Amino acid sequence: xxxxxxxxxxxxxxxxxxxxxxxxxxxxxxxxxxQSLVPLLNFRMARPDRLVDINGxxxxxxIRHDNGTLRLGAMTRQAAVESSDTARQLCPLLVDALHWxxxxxxxxxxxxxxxxxxxxPAAELPVVFSALGASFHVRSKTGPRTLSPEDFFQTHRTxxxxxxxxLTEIEVPVLxxxxxxxxxxxARRQGxxxxxxxxxxxxxxxxxxxxxxxxxxxxxxxxxxxxxxxxDAIRGRRLDEDAAREARxxxxxxxxxxxxxxxxxxxxxxxxxxxxxxxxLQAASNRGEAA
Numbered sequence: 348x349x350x351x352x353x354x355x356x357x358x359x360x361x362x363x364x365x366x367x368x369x370x371x372x373x374x375x376x377x378x379x380x381x382q383s384l385v386p387l388l389n390f391r392m393a394r395p396d397r398l399v400d401i402n403g404x405x406x407x408x409x410i411r412h413d414n415g416t417l418r419l420g421a422m423t424r425q426a427a428v429e430s431s432d433t434a435r436q437l438c439p440l441l442v443d444a445l446h447w448x449x450x451x452x453x454x455x456x457x458x459x460x461x462x463x464x465x466x467x468p469a470a471e472l473p474v475v476f477s478a479l480g481a482s483f484h485v486r487s488k489t490g491p492r493t494l495s496p497e498d499f500f501q502t503h504r505t506x507x508x509x510x511x512x513x514l515t516e517i518e519v520p521v522l523x524x525x526x527x528x529x530x531x532x533x534a535r536r537q538g539x540x541x542x543x544x545x546x547x548x549x550x551x552x553x554x555x556x557x558x559x560x561x562x563x564x565x566x567x568x569x570x571x572x573x574x575x576x577x578x579d580a581i582r583g584r585r586l587d588e589d590a591a592r593e594a595r596x597x598x599x600x601x602x603x604x605x606x607x608x609x610x611x612x613x614x615x616x617x618x619x620x621x622x623x624x625x626x627x628l629q630a631a632s633n634r635g636e637a638a
Contacts (some may be wrong), residue, residue: 348432349569352386354397361406361486365498367399369488372510375399379461380402382453389622407460407515410434417441417519418519421460421468425472429454437521440479440546444471447530460514462500466506467475469540469566473500475530477571478546478563487584493518500570521569526550527586532565533624535609540609541565543619547575547626557581562626567602567619574598574623587633 356362368375374393378384379402387393391395404549407422411432419428419438419448428434429445448454448462476483477496485492485508492512499506508514522528532544544565550558560581561607562574577594584590599620605614 348389357400370474380457382457383465424456442529444475474565474571482518487512503569527630529626545622593629
């Protein structure tokens with residue numbers, strides 16, 4: 348299939364892109380890696396009058412360690428983050444999750460900002476950034492904004508980005524020592540959209556008890572959500588088989604995912620709860636422990 352007709356712009360600076368978005372507003376769509384938008388265009392699920400292609404804006408592609416945070420330019424390719432020693436050292440959870448994103452060819456073109464802005468509830472990066480407590484920096488001609496995951500993700504494939512705004516950077520706090528992370532998901536085939544998953548971040552104290560726990564769920568709702576009941580049950584305890592089992596039960600009782608041809612809502616609920624169980628045990632084994 349072919350996309351509908353559209354006008355095309357290819358700015359080379361952020362300011363030029365913001366000028367175009369301010370001028371054309373709701374009539375324009377931003378094209379980053381194209382791995383999400385182009386299929387929507389081909390299936391006529393998106394019909395913008397104009398595409399603003401930001402692939403030529405080199406200033407939006409970077410991986411930086413800055414004052415206790417990992418900063419990722421929105422146009423940074425997923426493959427670049429996956430192979431980055433800086434990202435691996437500062438944020439192993441992100442690198443682990445990227446291995447599950449599509450295939451290598453997809454990650455070579457796909458961008459971290461594009462995946463976030465597309466806001467698919469079955470995508471890995473929105474869930475991981477939610478578990479990590481990332482901040483999303485957006486800009487328009489009227490000024491910048493910084494949004495939390497809870498404020499950024501609104502519903503299925505919908506964010507709080509205004510038509511004139513551009514996501515420019517994702518800022519991820521560097522995890523403290525004695526923090527363990529894990530990402531697990533289940534898909535029918537490698538590269539398929541996941542039927543469910545979980546991203547877990549656990550900080551432990553000197554005794555080995557969980558000082559802080561964050562569990563973000565993939566595919567459980569129209570946006571990434573936290574398994575707050577499970578988090579509350581684990582906090583202050585040692586992360587062992589009993590704690591993981593209780594977290595699974597609490598998660599299954601708390602979520603109501605929708606079903607489709609790939610699995611009923613009941614099937615997905617049990618699957619996601621099992622992913623929570625597995626991610627906690629994987630974190631307990633120190634795999635993905637932050638330096």
